[in-house]
Amino acid sequence: MTIRPGFGLAIVGLGASLAPLDIAVNVALPAITAHFKLALGDVQWLVICYVLVYGSLMLVCGKLGDLFGHRLIFRIGLAISALGCAACAAAPDWGLFLWARGAQGIGTALALSCTPALATSLFPESERTKALAGFASSMAIAAAVGPFLGGVLVELWGWPAVYWVRVPIALATLALSGLLPSPKPDSRPFDALGAVLLAACMSTLLLSLVFSQRREVAGLWALALAAVAVFLLVAYVRRANSVPEPIIRPSLFADPRFTIPNVLNALANLAGFAILLLTPYYLVNVLKLSPLGVGIVLAMAYGGSLTGAPLSAFLVARIGQRPTVFAGVACVGLGLLPLGFTEINTPVLVVAALLVLEGVGQGLLTVAYTDIVTATLPPRDRGVAGSLSLLTRTIGIVAGASVLTALQAHGAQGFMNMAGFLAGYRFAFVAAGGGLLVVLLTSLLWPGVWSSQPRSRRRS
Known part of the structure; x- marks a missing residue:
């Protein structure tokens, strides 16, 4: 049927x-x-x-x-x-x-x-x-x-x-x-040992990121887990290079045209997580919105994503995947950075507009980036391609919980109560949005990373 x-x-x-x-x-x-x-x-x-x-x-x-x-x-x-x-x-x-x-x-x-x-x-x-x-x-x-x-x-x-x-x-x-x-x-073999190594590497990496934000856990544990994750990654790479059908080929990441979009997707989700992690407190404690008002304002970011996703498909067909990814990351950064300059008297509509811009950027990025990964891997590996695009997002969000919490705490030093929160909030958004834009501009140092190419070219 x-x-x-x-x-x-x-x-x-x-x-x-x-x-x-x-x-x-x-x-x-x-x-x-x-x-x-x-x-x-x-x-x-x-x-x-x-x-x-x-x-x-x-x-x-x-x-x-x-x-x-x-x-x-x-x-x-x-x-x-x-x-x-x-x-x-x-x-x-x-x-x-x-x-x-x-x-x-x-x-x-x-x-x-x-x-x-x-x-x-x-x-x-x-x-x-x-x-x-x-x-x-x-x-x-x-x-x-x-x-x-x-x-x-x-x-x-x-x-x-x-x-x-x-x-x-x-x-x-x-x-x-x-x-x-x-x-x-498919008749291809499944690399069970490689799967165990890769799953153990990912779980250890994510756990190290989680522990790094928990005060009751000694920082040494997070460092030790990160070291174990690196060891497991090296073991997986050696395993993957010795079998005909690995879970994912490490050689893919030797190409900056593939690696940089993956890194930027993780960083954009790291920076964007500030909206879910910190903005609710700003809306409630600083702008004095009701819970319903908070929900409506936060929904603006997802409304932006609903606009950005079909717009991404439109732009990919006309200017290509890579320029669309670049535009998406730029919109995320340009939506987040001004939030670092908000005050007690900032109009709610201004905050909502910036959240919409960040959401549009996420929509542009998600579709075009996933299209790059899908086009790079062979059609028989569509499951790996899709799961990789989702994994980089997850890594970004988990890392964001740790990094953004630390940034907010650093920015709040020397201040008390509400003034401390607002100072930390602003510092976190300036660092997240500004840092993302700096990394995006730095990526221009690699020739051809953002130039468009025919979608039919794939890595076999």
Whole structure:
């Protein structure tokens, strides 16, 4: 049975929405803390368990999709996600809750890693960027809805509802996913040892970033984990260079035209995370907005992404992928930097406009950057390509939690109370936005990184 591309994309987008809808959990954190009688610091493991699992498994799951079929891995991920969310909602104690969050992370890694590949498989190759724009739009919509949905669900039915609500979404997508195309399994071998090394490297790296922002953990632990991550990376590179079919070829990153867009995507997400991490406090404590007002203003960034994604597809077709990525990163930096000069009397509309600009930049960047990665890797590795684009975003966000917290604390030194927060807030945004623009301009030193080239050229 042949499915209409638009309907198929809606199915894929519905499944992918399970990940950004996890933002609703942030609204439920106070209720979860009270229910399990946790210390404030302990509740952060709810986020850590989830991010560590799906971030470390993303590339491996993308490879599994390439070998055994993206639809199959997607469907397994949906089933595990449904079970994981139900287990979180019904967990009788904190320990079982964390195990359930880990299971949810496995489901997210399996399902999400294959969604970009499934999206592009629904359209002709000439419309690949259109498919990626539709996929990015569905993620932005889910991210915008998440905080509002979380608030309503917690208010009406309590914190378990933020997990229960995703069970029918996962099951409905699972039922409809049988309509998606299902190519035959690939006969290439799966490098199990390489997968273990790569997953261990990613999990150790992410854990080191998490520990670096936790005051109760000695800084030596973060450094030790970072050193272990480097060791595992070296071991993976040696392994990958000795087998015919590695999870991802390290030689790809020897080309600045491939590496620099990956680095800038991570840095743009690092810098952009300041909006979710710091801006809510600015809106509540400085501008004195209500929770509803905060939600509306923060949604402006995702509204910008909804505009930026289709605009990216339009620009890629006319000026190319790389100039569009450059423009996207520039918009992110130019949206963030002026936020570092906001005051107590800054109009809310000015803040909202800057968030829209940052969101447009993220939309431009996400689609065009994913298109670069997809075009660089061979078609048989579409799962790895899609999962790599999602992994760099995850690394950026996790690193952002550490870096931005440190920047805010540094900027607040010497000030008291609200003046200290505002000084730290402004310093963090100037450093994040300005630093991103400096790195972007520095990348111009590498000739040809941002020049357009025919999309048909791929690395074999």
